[in-house]
Amino acid sequence: MSEVAERMDEIVIEVGKRHIREVNRDIMDACATGRPIRVVNTLSRHNLGVGLPDNVDITFEGSVGYYCGGLNTGANISIERNCGWAVGEGMAKGHITVGGYAGMSCGAAMIGGTIHVKGDAGPRVGVAMKGGNIVVEGKIGYQSGFMAHSGRIIALGGAGESCADALWEGEVWVAGEVDSLGVDVDVIEPTAEEVAEVDAILEPLGLVDSSRNWRKMVSGQRLWYFESRDASAWLMI
Amino acid sequence: MAHDLSKPYEYPFDVASEEEIRFRDAGAVDGRPAGVPSSYDEGGSTRWTPEAISEVHALAQLGRYQVRGYNTFNKQLPTFDDLTFVPATMTRLPLEGYRESCDTTTVLGGGRGLVERPLELKIPIYIASMSFGALSASAKASLGYGASKVGTMTCTGEGGMLEEEREASQRLLYQMSPARYGVDLDHLRRADALELVVGQGAKPGTGGLLLGMKVSPRVSKMRTLPEGVDQRSTIRHPDFLGADDLAVKIEELRIATNYQVPIFIKMGATRPRFDVAVAAKAGADVVVVDGAEGGTGASPELLLNHTGIPTMSAIRAAREALDECGMTGKVSLVAAGGIRSGVDAAKCLALGADAVMIGNAAMVALGCNSPRYLEDYAALGTSPGACHHCHTGRCPVGIATQDEELESRMNPRAGAERIARYLTAMTMxxxxxxxxxxxxxxxxxxxxxxxxxxxxxxxxxxxxxxGIDRAFDW
Incomplete structure (x- = not known):
C-alpha cells in the first residue's frame, strides 16, 4: 500500500516505521486540502499530528504515543483507541476525542479547546492548564489538576489521590469518588447555574445526566500569597 | 627540678597590689583598660557571627525564609579573577592587538545538521533569559534593540513572548519553562530558537518566583494568573520527566517548528558532567549551563547562597562531558553565571564555552544600581551599589519593575545604546x-x-x- 492514499473522500496516511517527520509532513500537506484525514497503522508512535491547523478533521486508527495533538490550533482530532502522555499538550483550540484510555498529563498546559476521554485518564490530567475543558468519562489519576491556572477538568468516574492539588483558578469537577484531596483545596457545592455551565460542555458529547452528585474543587487560595503569617499554611506543603 | 610544692614560693620582693596588676601603670588611659579580652567587645565566634545572629532573628520574626533578587552573596565562591591569561611570548606568536583581526562569529545549534536556521551571532555573547515580569517592558525592548545593533540575541525568559521584545530583537530565543506561561504555537514559530528550561543557576531544582507586586494586569494576563498573587512556579515539566521523554519532547518541538530552529536546554550547574551528557544525548542542539553565580529577579535567599557549583567548574565539567560522549562540535555549550566583563567572558570561552550569556551584567549596563533616586534606594533600606531588591518591584531606576512611574525612569533609547556599547566593549x-x-x-x-x-x-x-605549571589535581 502506498504511504498516502485516497479512500472515498478521505486522505489515508500510513505511519508504520516511517520517519515521524515524513509522516507529519504528509499530514500537514493533507490538512491543506481541507479533506478528512485518516492516519492508519499508527503503532503507538509518538508525536503524531503536532501543531495542526484549524478546520481539519483527522482520525488516528488504533493507539498513539506521546504528544498526539500537541499544540493543536483548531483541528478536530479523533484517536480511535488509547493515547500516551500529554495528549493535546499546549493546545489552543480544537477538539480531541480519545476512544480509550489517556496516559499521563492529558491536556498538560492546554490553553483552549476540549479534550474528551472515553476511558480513564492517567495521573496529572490538566496539569498547568491555562484554559479549555477536559472531560474524562472514567477516573482521573493522581494529582490531577496540579496548579491548573484556568479551565475545567470534569471527571464522571472519580478521581485518584491528591486531587486538585495546589490550584490557581482552574476547577476540577468530579461526579464519583475522590480518593484524596491535594493541598489547599476547597470542595464546594456547585450552584444550579454552574452545573448548567458544565452540562453545556457535556451536552454536545451526549453525557448529560441530571442525577450526578457533583463535587466542585477550587483553590483555597492559602498558597497564593507568600507573605502568609500563618506558619501552618507552609507546613502543609 | 621541681620546687617543693608543700612550701609556697615567695618573691624576694613585696607582691604587687591588685591595683598595680590591673595594667594601671603610669600612662594608662581611663576607659581603655588593658587586660580585657578583645572578645568582650568584638565577639569572635566563627559560627555565631553578627550575620548569623541577624539571620536567626530574621527567621524568628518572619517565620519563613527570606526572598530576594540579584545573585549569590556566598563569599566562598571563586571569582574569575582567580584565573589569569598567559599570552603568547616565546613558544607562541601573538597577533597584532591593534591591527590584526580576530573572528567573533558564533554559530549555535548547527552541529547536528538537523535544523534549517542555526543561530549565527556576530559576537559570542547574548542576553540571558530575564522575563517580562521580572523586568519592565521598556527594559526588555532596550535589551532587544541593543543586542540587535551588535548582531546578537536576547531571550524571552519564562513569561511568554513580549511583542515589544520580538519587534526589538532580530534574534529571539523563546523560553519554555515548566510552568509554560503564555505558550503559543505562533510564538514558537516566530522565535529564532526554543529553550526548554530544567533549572537555573540562582536556584537549581526550584521553580520561578515572581512576587505579587510585579504580577501586574499585563503580566497576569500573559501568565494566566490572578492579579497580585505571589507566583511560585513549578520546576517539573508537565509533560516530560526523564531523559527518554525529553528526547520525544524535543522531537515534538522540532515538528512544531518544522525543523527550522535550534532547541536549547538550560540547566542550573549541579552535576554538569552527567546532566550535560544526558541533555546532549536527548537531542538538544545547545546546552546552557548556568552557574551558582547566576542572577535572578527573586529567589529564596538560601538557594541563591547555598546551591549549585561555580560557573568556572561547571564549564570544564560540561566540556569534558561533551568530549567524552563525542558531542563536541555537534552540541554547542553556552555558559552563564557571574560574568561581569569581556575578561570574564574570555575566561569562559577558554575554559570551553562556545558562547556566554549575561543577565545581571546587562541590567547593570542599563543602569541597575546607578546612583540616582537615592531616596528610593533608602526607602528599600539599601543604597546604590548594594541594591538587591528586584523582588519588590520597587526598582529605583525602573528596570526590575512593573510600576509605570518607576519604569519611566529608564530611558529606553539610552538603555539600548548602553547595551550595544557594553556588548561592543566586552567583545573588544x-x-x-x-x-x-x-x-x-x-x-x-x-x-x-x-x-x-x-x-x-x-x-x-x-x-x-x-608558576609551577601543573594542575592542582588529585
Missing part, C-alpha cells in the same frame, strides 16, 4: 585577550591560555597553577 576585551594569546578567532581560546592564581580555582577547573 575578548578579542584583545585572544589576540595576545595568538588566536585569530575567539573560539580558539583554550584552557592552556589560562593559569590559576589560587589552589581553589585550579582544583575547580584543572587549569594549571601559575
Amino acid at each position: 576585551e575578548i578579542t584583545a585577550l585572544a589576540k595576545a594569546c595568538g588566536k585569530s578567532s575567539v573560539h580558539n581560546l583554550e584552557t592552556e591560555d589560562l593559569r590559576a592564581l589560587s589552589f581553589q580555582a585550579s582544583a575547580f577547573t584543572g587549569v594549571k597553577m601559575a
